[in-house]
Amino acid sequence: MSPFPSLRRLFLFILLLDRRVFALDKYIAAVYEHAVILAPNTTQPVSPEEALKFMNKNMDILEKAIKAAAKQGAHIIVTPENGIYGFGLSRETLYPYLEDIPDPQVNWIPCTDPERFGRAPVQERLSCLARNNSIYVVASMGDKKPCNHSTDPKCPSDGRYQYNTNVVFDSDGRLVARYHKYNLFMVELEQYNSPHEPELVTFDTAFGKFGTFTCFDILFHDPAVALASDPKVDTILFPTAWMNVLPHLSAVEFHSAWAMGMRINFLASNTHSRSLNMTGSGIYAPDGSRAFHYDTESEKGHLLIAELDSHPRTVFPATNWSSYATTIEPFHKEHSFTGVIFFDEYTFSELSKEADHLTVCQKGLCCHLNYKMTEHREDEVYVLGAFDGLHVVEGEYYLQICTLLKCGSTDLQSCGQPVTTAQTRFDYFSLSGTFSTNYVFPEVLLSGIQLAPEEYQVLSDGQLISKNGTSQPLLTVTLFGRWYEMDPPHPYFHSRSL
Helix, strand or coil: CCCHHHHHHHHHHHHHHHHHHHCCCEEEEEEEEECCCCCCCCCCCCCHHHHHHHHHHHHHHHHHHHHHHHHCCCCEEECCCCCCCCCCCCHHHHHHHCECCCCHHHCCCCCCCCCECECCHHHHHHHHHHHHHCCEEEEEEEEEEECCCCCCCCCCCCCEEEEEEEEEECCCCCEEEEEECCCCCHHHHHCCCCCCCCCCCEEEECCEEEEECCHHHHHCHHHHHHHHCCCCCCEEEEEECCECECCCECHHHHHHHHHHHHCCEEEEEEECECCCCECCEEEEECCEEEEEECCCCCCCCEEEEEEEECCHHHCCCCCCCCCCHHHCCCCCCCCEEEEEECCEEEEEEECCCCEEEEEEEECCEEEEEEEEECCCCCCCCEEEEEEEEEECCCCCEEEEEEEEEECCCCCHHHCCCCCCCCCCCEEEEEEEECCCCCCEEEEEEECCCECCHHHEEECCCCCEEECCCCCCCEEEEEEEEECHHHCCCCHHHCCCCC
16 A cells, blocks of 8 residues: 555644644734934935935834844834835935835745845845844835836826835745835825725734735725725734824824724834824734833834734624614703814713713714713813714815813813813713714723723623723723715825826
8 A cells, every 4th residue: 555645644734733833822013113313305316325324224223123022022023104214205305215126926035135126225124134033024115116108007207106115024034015005195195106906915924814004094994994804814014104183093092993993903103203293103902902102202212012812803793883872862962062173073062060961963973971970170171072074184084973072171162172181080981873884993092192991891782881980081082983985086096197
């Protein structure tokens, strides 16, 4: 009898054994909030050699963070958007900083074969940092692709595409992911091109399946929700240069809420810049933050490290966000008034008692609040607000938001202004809404821009409730809904050729 069948069974057994040995139920994640050094000359093009000399200053700093993370056992580290060459460059002056980044299917390790696709010193250095420290490295850089008007009618007038790009190198230094940012933010439309279609970029590791997108992408369905809706994707990698906008869009507040709403791990690495109001990085799980950093005082970068479950989705069931609110009678409606949050006109009602039940409605959205304050302070005003409409400033996207928030002062006209500190604690709150979308992100932000995920929970019927009151004074409790089907077409189709 031939020995080959038994050898084959032995080989298959070894393969299965290897998978059990090397597959990890948990892993250590790192994100680095980087105080980016900005280019000294942004108005005149420099040579590629000068561009590289400058970029190496930022990569010197990133190298220290990568080595520190690896020494602490991190399996992967995420660095910020624009973390290598910064901001302020025009399309022309940006060009010397770009490299041609190939499709990862080419199976390339730049550290060991740097000239395979031409000059690529940034990719080579990132690859070597990953390989020499046995860690996955996620970085933001620029990709360039030549094009020809005769064969590509969408080719820009300067004969090239420029992309804001995430790259991922595995622990051997191999390029395993390349993502071109789809939803460009304002000035980026003058610097970069959006790919013709959103890219759903994933890669597999021994500690889960990962996906990646960039900054402004998170506010849109494609590619963010499309990617995170894949039940096989465990973790999102998120380089960002996020400018904080209170009360609902500070980085740690919204990114942690998005992770909870999508029931996914989320590694957010933000640029650090006091002048641009950029700070707020975190390692988030579906039940809240594992580590976060928010610092508006210093000019220093910061490394975060925390452990995550490799496959968190099996633990956290889905939520029907309108289930509770659509089955109850509206609570007592107090006198309502209008106010503005980030250029959107909300309907507000003041919390005039120490404990009460309130309902506020706008269009098809009714927001219900049941609450009890520890003390009703006369020097602080809180309101319940509702917004159901298209946001049209710094991007166009449809929102449905229910929010309990502290006003800027006792003047009701201050409701919706950015607030960072408070004195009022709540013994209890329950917030719900009649949402037309099931994409809702639960935010709870405490005084000093602090998170406390252990102090609240989301019920399967869509209620956001406190557990045992708030340990710190409360800034806002918000259900941030995105009704993607009501969004206008993607701006790429309306932007001019550059």
